[in-house]
Amino acid sequence: MIEPGWDKETIAQSASLKQKLEDFDFTFLLGVFQSIFGLTEPLFQVLQSKTADIKKCQDRIMSTLSALKATRTDETFSRIYDDTIKAVGDPVPRRKRRCRGWDDLEQGFNQHQEGDEDTVVSFRRLYFQIVDSIVLHVTQRFADMEHxxxxxxxxxxxxxxxxxxxxxxxxxxxxxxxxxxxxxxxxxxxxxxxxxxxxxxxxxxxxxxxxxxxxxxxxxxxxxxxxxxxIPATSTSAERLKRIKTDLRNTCGQDRLVNLATIH
Known part of the structure; x- marks a missing residue:
């Protein structure tokens, strides 16, 4: 509903946001990260606390990792996927994409169509990739805490x-x-x-x-x-600072990047 007095820019921005909120991919990612951030927020609060001791930080890191790994289940994925369908309807069928190689990726020829892919399988794989990526980065970021x-x-x-x-x-x-x-x-x-x-x-x-x-x-x-x-509490070795070339990053299409950027 357009309120009286809204200018054209506000109307356009509202329409764009409404379109995003009705997009299945965006809403699915919103549900995924809402679930993940609910688990990582207590860790953030502990790390930001001026009174937290190192043992408490270590315990919270381990419990957060355990909680994240526990979400890597078909049951959790199905709950988020079904909630997204209830919110915005069924998703548009996705296309299977494959990376030919790093050289092709640099030249912009990194993907080609291979026919329709089962939509549930596609989103399930995406969900597991996101969880695995976050678990990996949390593990690496705090690997030196014991020192x-x-x-x-x-x-x-x-x-x-x-x-x-x-x-x-x-x-x-x-x-x-x-x-x-x-x-x-x-x-x-x-x-x-x-x-x-x-x-x-x-x-x-x-x-x-x-x-x-x-x-x-x-x-x-x-x-x-x-x-x-x-000494930074999350110091990492120089080797860990190298970017890790993951399948999740290489196959991330423009639409998904836009959705993630909007959430951020």
């Missing part, structure tokens, strides 16, 4: 437990020294004992050290804080 366990050393919420004789984070300290040998291990250990046994330090440390001018007194702890603030 950051030493972050627990300065989690102020754990200081109360660390002050117990048998609860000192020795393994995390050993990992730190093994990775960054420029620390004075014994001095750092002594400074950590001071932190753990004094409740005045059971709070976020960086501001406390600066305000009380303790950078020199707790020099190794301050050095560790500086290190932690410069």
């Amino acid at each position: 950051l366990n030493f972050f627990r050393i300065l989690e102020h919420t754990s200081f109360t437990s660390f002050c117990k004789p048998d609860a000192f984070p020795s393994s995390e300290l050993a990992q730190l020294i093994n990775t960054y040998p420029f620390f004075d291990e014994q001095k750092l250990r002594n400074e950590l004992h001071t932190l753990y046994n004094n409740r005045l330090f059971h709070k976020p440390l960086i501001q406390l050290l600066i305000e009380d001018d303790l950078q020199g007194t707790l020099s190794e702890v301050y050095k560790l804080l500086q290190l932690m603030l410069t």
Whole structure:
């Protein structure tokens, strides 16, 4: 319904959006990513939290991966597919496409028609490819998280437990020294004992050290804080930064790219 006073540009944009919302491909992708984002949103919130500890982040990453893998079922696909049919009607029959090779892809001759393909099979394959791609990227992005366990050393919420004789984070300290040998291990250990046994330090440390001018007194702890603030939580090796040539990316047609861009 066109409201009085709408200009031509607004009417055109509304008509375009309405057309998208009635498009089966777009609505199907909308349902797929709504399902996926519902699983990844809690992980995003944990990673953005200023108080989340490294163990909590690792646990949330693993639970998110498990939840994503659990959606890779015919039952989940059928639910999304059937919901899309209820919303916009049956899809237009799709055409089977195949990539001839990378050279042809560069020249723009990467696809050719091979006759009608079963529509349900086509969307099922697309759904599984999307889930597999996201699982792969999450796995790779956080593959180095286990090397950051030493972050627990300065989690102020754990200081109360660390002050117990048998609860000192020795393994995390050993990992730190093994990775960054420029620390004075014994001095750092002594400074950590001071932190753990004094409740005045059971709070976020960086501001406390600066305000009380303790950078020199707790020099190794301050050095560790500086290190932690410069390490990205999702660091990846140079090899992982190379683009992975996947079938999903190579066979992604223009219509699908437009749909994904609109959702984004």
